[in-house]
Amino acid sequence: MVGRILQFILYPLVALAIGVFFLGLARKITARIQWRYGPPLVQPVIDMIRLFYQKSVSHGPVFAVGLIMSLAGSIVVVLFLPFGSICPLSGSGGLLVVLYVMLLAPMGIALSGGQGANPNISIGISRKLILALGYEVPFLLVLLTVMTHYNTISIVQVVEAQRDIGWSIASLPLFLSGVSYLLILPAMLGFRPFDVSTAPQEISSGPLVEYGGKYLLMATIEHALLLFIDIALFVNLFLGGAGNPIIFFVKMLIVFVLVLFIHAAFPRLRIEQAIRYLWKWPTALALAGLIIVTIGRS
Amino acid sequence: MKPQLILLIAFGGAFLTYIFGKISSKLRDGAAVAISLALVAIFACLYGRPLQESFYWGFLGLNLSLRLDALSWFFAIAIVSLGALSIIFSLRYMRDRERTDFYYSMMLMVNAAMLGIVLSNDLISFYIFWEMMSWCTFLLISYNQHRALDAGMKYIIMSMIGSVAMLAGILSLYVSFDTLLIPQIASSLATASPGYVLFVLVIFGIAFGIKNAIMPLHTWLPDSYAEAPSPFTAVLSGMLTRMGVYGLLLITYVIGGMIGGTGLGSNVSKFNYVLAWLGALTIVVPTFIAMLQNDAKQLLAWHGIGQGGYMVLGIGFGVATANSLALAGGIFHTLNHAIYIVLLFMSVAAVQYRTGGVRDLNSLGGLVARMPVAFVGALLGISGLIGLPLTNGFVSKWMIYKALIIEGHPFLAFAALIGTWGTILSVYKFLHNMYLGQLPEKYKHLEKSPFSMQLPIAVLSSAVVLFGILPGIPLRVINKICTWLGFSSLDVTIWGFTSETGTLNTINLLAAIVVVSAVVWVLFHRAAKSVVVAQDDNYAAGAYVPRDKYHYTAGFYEPLFTMLRPYLRDVVDEFYTALAGAVRKSCGAVRRIYTGDVGNYVTYIILFLASLILVQLRWRPW
Numbered sequence: 016m017v018g019r020i021l022q023f024i025l026y027p028l029v030a031l032a033i034g035v036f037f038l039g040l041a042r043k044i045t046a047r048i049q050w051r052y053g054p055p056l057v058q059p060v061i062d063m064i065r066l067f068y069q070k071s072v073s074h075g076p077v078f079a080v081g082l083i084m085s086l087a088g089s090i091v092v093v094l095f096l097p098f099g100s101i102c103p104l105s106g107s108g109g110l111l112v113v114l115y116v117m118l119l120a121p122m123g124i125a126l127s128g129g130q131g132a133n134p135n136i137s138i139g140i141s142r143k144l145i146l147a148l149g150y151e152v153p154f155l156l157v158l159l160t161v162m163t164h165y166n167t168i169s170i171v172q173v174v175e176a177q178r179d180i181g182w183s184i185a186s187l188p189l190f191l192s193g194v195s196y197l198l199i200l201p202a203m204l205g206f207r208p209f210d211v212s213t214a215p216q217e218i219s220s221g222p223l224v225e226y227g228g229k230y231l232l233m234a235t236i237e238h239a240l241l242l243f244i245d246i247a248l249f250v251n252l253f254l255g256g257a258g259n260p261i262i263f264f265v266k267m268l269i270v271f272v273l274v275l276f277i278h279a280a281f282p283r284l285r286i287e288q289a290i291r292y293l294w295k296w297p298t299a300l301a302l303a304g305l306i307i308v309t310i311g312r313s
Numbered sequence: 314m315k316p317q318l319i320l321l322i323a324f325g326g327a328f329l330t331y332i333f334g335k336i337s338s339k340l341r342d343g344a345a346v347a348i349s350l351a352l353v354a355i356f357a358c359l360y361g362r363p364l365q366e367s368f369y370w371g372f373l374g375l376n377l378s379l380r381l382d383a384l385s386w387f388f389a390i391a392i393v394s395l396g397a398l399s400i401i402f403s404l405r406y407m408r409d410r411e412r413t414d415f416y417y418s419m420m421l422m423v424n425a426a427m428l429g430i431v432l433s434n435d436l437i438s439f440y441i442f443w444e445m446m447s448w449c450t451f452l453l454i455s456y457n458q459h460r461a462l463d464a465g466m467k468y469i470i471m472s473m474i475g476s477v478a479m480l481a482g483i484l485s486l487y488v489s490f491d492t493l494l495i496p497q498i499a500s501s502l503a504t505a506s507p508g509y510v511l512f513v514l515v516i517f518g519i520a521f522g523i524k525n526a527i528m529p530l531h532t533w534l535p536d537s538y539a540e541a542p543s544p545f546t547a548v549l550s551g552m553l554t555r556m557g558v559y560g561l562l563l564i565t566y567v568i569g570g571m572i573g574g575t576g577l578g579s580n581v582s583k584f585n586y587v588l589a590w591l592g593a594l595t596i597v598v599p600t601f602i603a604m605l606q607n608d609a610k611q612l613l614a615w616h617g618i619g620q621g622g623y624m625v626l627g628i629g630f631g632v633a634t635a636n637s638l639a640l641a642g643g644i645f646h647t648l649n650h651a652i653y654i655v656l657l658f659m660s661v662a663a664v665q666y667r668t669g670g671v672r673d674l675n676s677l678g679g680l681v682a683r684m685p686v687a688f689v690g691a692l693l694g695i696s697g698l699i700g701l702p703l704t705n706g707f708v709s710k711w712m713i714y715k716a717l718i719i720e721g722h723p724f725l726a727f728a729a730l731i732g733t734w735g736t737i738l739s740v741y742k743f744l745h746n747m748y749l750g751q752l753p754e755k756y757k758h759l760e761k762s763p764f765s766m767q768l769p770i771a772v773l774s775s776a777v778v779l780f781g782i783l784p785g786i787p788l789r790v791i792n793k794i795c796t797w798l799g800f801s802s803l804d805v806t807i808w809g810f811t812s813e814t815g816t817l818n819t820i821n822l823l824a825a826i827v828v829v830s831a832v833v834w835v836l837f838h839r840a841a842k843s844v845v846v847a848q849d850d851n852y853a854a855g856a857y858v859p860r861d862k863y864h865y866t867a868g869f870y871e872p873l874f875t876m877l878r879p880y881l882r883d884v885v886d887e888f889y890t891a892l893a894g895a896v897r898k899s900c901g902a903v904r905r906i907y908t909g910d911v912g913n914y915v916t917y918i919i920l921f922l923a924s925l926i927l928v929q930l931r932w933r934p935w
Binding site: 027067068069070071072073074075077079082083084086087088090091094104111112114115116118119122125126129130131132133134135137140141142144145147148151152155156159160162163166168224225228229230232233286287290291305308309312 | 678679681682692699700701702707711714715718719721723724726727730731734735737738741744745749750751821822825826829830833834837840841842843844845846848849850851852869870871872873875876
């Protein structure tokens with residue numbers, strides 16, 4: 016019982032630590048690829064502590080409630096994802112619930128941002144939601160392929176099944192889905208070439224533009240957790256999860272660095288180019304995977 | 314209590330309200346509220362007490378009878394509760410309008426007719442009440458005149474096509490089995506030929522499909538929802554349209570013996586597969602069309618069609634594969650949808666009432682500061698519509714998805730899931746453009762919505778959350794319906810489900826979300842304080858921003874629209890409109906023959922006779 020409670024408390028903190036580490040790593044690696052020195056790895060931590068003590072402006076209760084909802088939603092999703100052998104909320108609805116709880120984060124940001132009447136926010140949110148529709152099409156196809164292939168909606172069972180028969184990404188139909196997931200991962204994480212919604216030079220970071228102090232802190236934490244969630248989900252579904260957290264972390268790190276290489280090298284797409292891309296190759300691959308799995312099943 | 318007494322109260326109440334209205338408007342309002350609340354009380358007391366068939370009248374040698382079982386109780390309680398809330402909502406909304414006596418009595422009449430439908434035990438009563446409902450609906454849709462007349466006309470024509478199909482089906486059943494009592498038809502149909510069963514399914518499927526606005530029979534719905542008076546739109550969207558779902562369930566009951574069977578059952582399965590795919594189509598297309606709408610009520614109306622798709626998908630798939638999870642999901646979604654769509658229409662109506670009928674999304678904004686209760690209603694309503702966890706819509710959608718995935722139909726599941734993501738885009742626009750963002754100068758001093766509007770909104774908001782956290786309450790009743798329909802029973806607990814391939818446990822979810830939110834909230838409050846500033850302070854940095862000059866929410870999804878617009882035409886509606894135009898034209902051409910000149914008519918007759926003679930002389934056919 017005590018161990019379980021400890022899991023509930025420690026696991027989100029570990030996830031947050033990994034997410035924040037990734038934020039720092041992202042800046043460092045991008046800088047090195049671009050022949051700059053870059054900020055120290057702990058820079059995000061320093062920033063977060065500063066933001067905690069900094070005064071900020073607000074636009075009323077919805078401004079805060081939306082952010083709280085968004086952050087809470089992200090933390091709850093973390094509790095659903097197996098991390099090595101740790102999974103606090105394993106039997107409460109599985110992947111379908113994860114899919115829906117994942118909605119709370121963008122919805123919360125959109126709700127909160129909507130309260131600040133700034134054109135940059137409106138543009139940013141509009142782009143974010145359109146982009147989400149763009150990557151959700153292949154993403155849902157990928158998840159359905161996995162659920163149909165293993166005939167379960169529980170992530171824990173997917174991980175267990177891979178222990179016996181090897182990584183999903185090594186088998187044919189799921190290989191296509193895995194590649195598709197990798198192709199949309201930058202869009203899900205809001206990295207280049209898909210950083211249309213938070214484009215700093217173009218719309219002043221979009222939805223984040225009115226945030227300062229603790230509001231920006233919460234948005235940063237939310238982003239850090241998002242990095243953890245999307246990559247951990249990939250590792251669980253396609254790279255066989257892991258028996259212990261260290262190996263799990265290593266797998267996550269490799270996937271994240273892959274995404275970073277793309278991030279550092281590519282320029283930003285326009286939103287309609289992004290949608291056109293997302294609905295072409297990743298969707299085609301995911302669809303092919305789903306068709307093969309469905310035919311194989313019946 | 315006998316069912317005919319309930320109907321007597323319901324119909325009598327409608328007439329009494331009209332008469333009271335001639336005496337005093339206060340008396341009329343009181344009577345309308347009292348009658349609708351009395352009906353709620355009656356049905357609440359009848360929980361778990363089925364009333365057996367009772368014959369109330371003979372008609373042309375047929376016995377007309379009524380009954381109350383789990384299915385009718387479930388629909389009846391939803392009808393009377395939502396009806397009562399809409400009547401309460403109407404009190405302020407309809408004040409100072411003309412023909413209110415007529416409006417109230419028609420509202421009660423529609424409710425009574427719907428009660429009649431769900432209580433009917435034979436098809437003649439069913440048909441009579443169905444027609445009463447359709448005609449009362451027509452009158453109420455056209456209440457606002459002008460464009461509403463067209464909408465009403467569209468509705469009644471589609472509705473009549475459905476009625477004629479149903480009448481043909483009823484006559485054929487009577488000729489075949491010599492009875493119109495539903496239980497007797499169910500036992501007779503079990504021995505009928507597969508072809509005949511399919512005929513019955515298709516012809517009643519058309520009738521109920523039109524009412525439930527399944528694509529491609531949906532075209533009456535958007536205009537009717539948008540043009541009807543808003544409190545009636547609530548009734549129309551909540552329960553009236555869903556009489557189609559009730560009809561589908563009734564079909565399921567009638568063919569109960571054939572579900573999941575081989576041979577005979579295969580036609581039933583095929584029909585229901587088609588129904589499930591139509592449901593999937595009905596989910597996807599309208600959801601994307603909804604994104605293009607700028608009229609709040611039109612937007613919700615398209616979602617009304619789309620959400621109907623989930624019910625049809627759940628029920629169709631459940632029957633096709635004898636899966637009680639999908640069936641229960643479909644039935645549960647009917648109730649959930651009714652709750653949140655009524656809530657959403659009421660929240661739009663509250664804004665309409667205060668702004669003088671504005672429902673154009675591009676000209677509203679920032680109303681959260683002026684109408685907080687309506688905002689909370691809208692927020693919970695869209696959460697339910699999307700199906701966010703801890704709202705009722707989540708549970709029913711989860712049930713449908715899970716059944717589809719476990720049974721191995723990922724493409725149907727994909728249609729259902731992508732519908733949800735399309736929904737997010739349009740409902741966020743709905744919420745944002747009405748309640749968030751800039752408050753236009755002219756709405757700076759808007760008053761709060763009156764209590765009689767806040768009350769129904771508050772009741773429905775709490776229902777959205779209650780059924781999301783404790784889905785077991787309605788699911789127990791639904792489970793009874795499923796077993797009554799001949800399906801296996803589900804392991805329902807008060808918090809969700811227990812089963813081997815994946816469980817749903819809303820208490821874990823609730824606990825996690827509440828605890829985590831509390832922790833985040835505490836952290837948030839430990840951090841340095843924030844100051845509330847005016848919305849454009851940061852952005853303009855003190856510079857002057859012209860008021861009301863720019864509206865940042867107009868054309869919210871423009872990049873997506875330019876991509877999608879060519880594909881998102883309502884082709885079906887265009888086809889029907891073209892058909893109507895062609896019929897009108899050809900009728901016009903035929904009309905030209907009738908010149909009104911006797912000489913011409915004589916010429917026609919002589920020409921006709923001459924041609925007959927020519928034919929006879931040339932080919933000698935006679």
